[in-house]
Amino acid sequence: MTAKIEIAATSVPKLPRHVQLRFDETRKQWLMLAPERVFVPDQIAVEILQLCDGVATGSASAAPRAAKSNAPREAVGRDSVVMLQDLADKGAVVA
Numbered sequence: 671m672t673a674k675i676e677i678a679a680t681s682v683p684k685l686p687r688h689v690q691l692r693f694d695e696t697r698k699q700w701l702m703l704a705p706e707r708v709f710v711p712d713q714i715a716v717e718i719l720q721l722c723d724g725v726a727t728g729s730a731s732a733a734p735r736a737a738k739s740n741a742p743r744e745a746v747g748r749d750s751v752v753m754l755q756d757l758a759d760k761g762a763v764v765a
Contacts (some may be wrong), residue, residue, distance in 0.1 A: 677728055677755040679747055681765040684724035689723055689762050691719050718750050722763060728754050 677683060684737040685691060689704045691711075696729055700716045702709035711719060714735070732747035739746070 675758040675763075675765055677751055677758050677763070677765055679727065680753055681728045681754075682724060682726065682753075683722045683728050683754050683758070683763050683765045684760070685719070685722055686764045688716060691716070702757075702762055702763040707760075707762075709757070709760075710764060715753055724752070730765070 671739060675745075685702075689702060691700065691702050693699070694701050700711055702711060702719070728751050729747035732743045732750060735741075735750075736743040736746040754763050758765065
């Protein structure tokens, strides 16, 4: 059993080598492809996942997304961390 990865606002998440974020032209939607699994993220999740480059922190996308949605940055940052933690629990994100 692998150790649980804890995602925090200061974590630097990235997609593991075996996971790819791709736009499927046939279906006209974004997909996260992993061995024997496919995730269909919504547009907000895609915006967050595109920043999971191993350089930016988990809450790095909070400021522009908060301004875009007119929401508090802290709330947007918390929601981002929760989503990333859920994907980390499924092995689709590492930090």
